[in-house]
Amino acid sequence: MTIGVLALQGDFAEHIQILAHVGVRAVEVRLPRDMANIDALIIPGGESTTIGKLSVAFGLMAPLCQFASEKPVWGTCAGAIFLAKESTGHDQPMLQVMDIVVQRNAFGRQVDSFETDLDIPAVKTPENQHPVHAVFIRAPLIERVGKDVEVLASLPDGRIVAARQGHLLATSFHPELTGDDRFHRYFIRMAAGLT
Amino acid sequence: MDDQTVGTVGLKRGLAQMLKGGVIMDVVTPEQARIAEQAGACAVMALERVPADIRVDGGVARMSDPDIIYKIMDAVTIPVMAKCRIGHFVEAQILEAIGVDYVDESEVLTPADQHHHVNKHDFKIPFVCGCRNLGEALRRIGEGAAMIRTKGEAGTGDVVEAVYHARTVLGEIRRLVGLPDEELMAFSKEIGAPYELVKETKELGRMPVVNFAAGGIATPADAALMMQLGVDGVFVGSGIFKSGDPERRAKAIVEATTHFRDPRIIAEVSRNLGEPMVGRSVSSMPESEHLAVRGW
Numbered sequence: 316m317t318i319g320v321l322a323l324q325g326d327f328a329e330h331i332q333i334l335a336h337v338g339v340r341a342v343e344v345r346l347p348r349d350m351a352n353i354d355a356l357i358i359p360g361g362e363s364t365t366i367g368k369l370s371v372a373f374g375l376m377a378p379l380c381q382f383a384s385e386k387p388v389w390g391t392c393a394g395a396i397f398l399a400k401e402s403t404g405h406d407q408p409m410l411q412v413m414d415i416v417v418q419r420n421a422f423g424r425q426v427d428s429f430e431t432d433l434d435i436p437a438v439k440t441p442e443n444q445h446p447v448h449a450v451f452i453r454a455p456l457i458e459r460v461g462k463d464v465e466v467l468a469s470l471p472d473g474r475i476v477a478a479r480q481g482h483l484l485a486t487s488f489h490p491e492l493t494g495d496d497r498f499h500r501y502f503i504r505m506a507a508g509l510t
Numbered sequence: 511m512d513d514q515t516v517g518t519v520g521l522k523r524g525l526a527q528m529l530k531g532g533v534i535m536d537v538v539t540p541e542q543a544r545i546a547e548q549a550g551a552c553a554v555m556a557l558e559r560v561p562a563d564i565r566v567d568g569g570v571a572r573m574s575d576p577d578i579i580y581k582i583m584d585a586v587t588i589p590v591m592a593k594c595r596i597g598h599f600v601e602a603q604i605l606e607a608i609g610v611d612y613v614d615e616s617e618v619l620t621p622a623d624q625h626h627h628v629n630k631h632d633f634k635i636p637f638v639c640g641c642r643n644l645g646e647a648l649r650r651i652g653e654g655a656a657m658i659r660t661k662g663e664a665g666t667g668d669v670v671e672a673v674y675h676a677r678t679v680l681g682e683i684r685r686l687v688g689l690p691d692e693e694l695m696a697f698s699k700e701i702g703a704p705y706e707l708v709k710e711t712k713e714l715g716r717m718p719v720v721n722f723a724a725g726g727i728a729t730p731a732d733a734a735l736m737m738q739l740g741v742d743g744v745f746v747g748s749g750i751f752k753s754g755d756p757e758r759r760a761k762a763i764v765e766a767t768t769h770f771r772d773p774r775i776i777a778e779v780s781r782n783l784g785e786p787m788v789g790r791s792v793s794s795m796p797e798s799e800h801l802a803v804r805g806w
Binding site: 322323324325326327328329345360361362364365368369372373392393405419420424425426427428429430431432450452453489492 | 513514515516517518520521524525527528529530531532547548549550551552553583587588589606609610611612634635636761764765768769772
């Protein structure tokens with residue numbers, strides 16, 4: 316299996332490092348031709364406006380939409396915004412392939428960024444039943460989800476921060492910034508059709 | 511499980527990780543901030559004057575009027591940074607109260623303290639600091655900086671010092687990685703850096719925080735040059751809004767930073783950008799006008 320990581324801007328190197336650690340081949344995707352031999356794609360954290368504009372400038376919007384219509388894609392933070400069908404209050408290039416509505420910078424500015432532990436049954440393994448330590452940096456919130464979307468994680472007040480719709484996965488937080496590789500393993504199982 | 515923690519080292523360094531591969535642009539008005547965001551900047555630096563004008567105007571350069579910073583924060587959705595003077599912890603407190611996303615404790619402003627920088631551990635918001643070499647970088651990280659930028663020579667449009675500082679820092683890291691552990695203490699003493707951070711840098715094989723280049727970057731080729739040398743992203747100060755066509759130049763620098771290893775794309779985005787900033791060669795400037803020497 317080869318997983319592409321969209322490498323236009325953001326923390327793509329952190330995703331690639333974790334994929335290498337769990338033994339999966341990862342390639343950087345900057346142009347449509349880089350998507351030729353990948354089985355799944357991760358859209359990293361970064362600035363969603365920057366990633367969107369660069370996707371438009373280099374002809375990636377249509378190939379990414381086409382890819383996301385049939386193959387597994389996971390977006391973290393900015394990546395989750397990029398996947399969403401709608402972002403409230405902002406007009407920016409988005410793939411609009413996942414039936415979620417997101418709110419950018421939903422918690423405020425950097426002073427409001429936070430870390431917390433979340434109970435996420437979907438990614439737990441027999442060896443590791445611990446909560447997931449989640450890092451929220453100027454994070455978006457998943458305001459609403461469509462009927463085919465499964466909520467994987469919420470904050471204690473019920474606000475949604477991780478969701479899955481078939482082969483599409485979105486997280487408001489950054490599993491690539493912690494040493495915990497369970498989300499990456501979960502996505503690899505998704506990509507292999509095992510979950 | 512509803513315990514939330516804020517202001518951690520991980521959150522401070524983490525925001526810088528989200529900026530990687532991007533371009534941070536100096537802006538002095540909300541309109542410029544919107545142009546920068548439209549061009550694909552990953553953040554903006556809110557200022558009263560860009561470094562080239564600070565050089566021309568002379569006098570004491572201080573933190574910007576909060577009103578300008580608030581207006582720029584309202585104009586864009588990307589992160590907003592602002593500068594405080596070296597050692598001026600009250601300017602830093604004000605910037606934290608305003609709610610900027612990053613404070614740049616910057617040599618471009620007139621230093622407020624000739625011996626000490628701000629104790630950046632005291633703050634919930636993250637700081638970026640300049641450096642000319644690894645020792646200076648690790649001293650700043652020791653004080654709590656969550657991001658580093660090589661200084662270059664701001665406001666000149668001459669990339670030579672940016673290259674020199676990046677080569678110095680990255681060269682020192684390459685040398686450090688090859689040292690046996692028993693030589694790390696002497697190395698720490700030689701460069702004037704905390705031992706634990708020297709050790710961590712050796713183990714990581716890179717700076718423990720994100721490292722951008724700054725100071726004199728004026729063209730898409732300059733940005734790609736710094737990226738190929740091995741930095742994580744670039745700051746462009748006067749180079750954009752002191753040029754003939756800021757919109758096009760800003761977008762071209764963003765695109766060249768992403769595709770920094772692809773000379774065909776850099777050639778394409780570099781076409782018809784209009785006049786670059788006029789600039790001043792650093793070698794023609796008297797020592798007294800060099801900003802990079804500020805910082806201890």
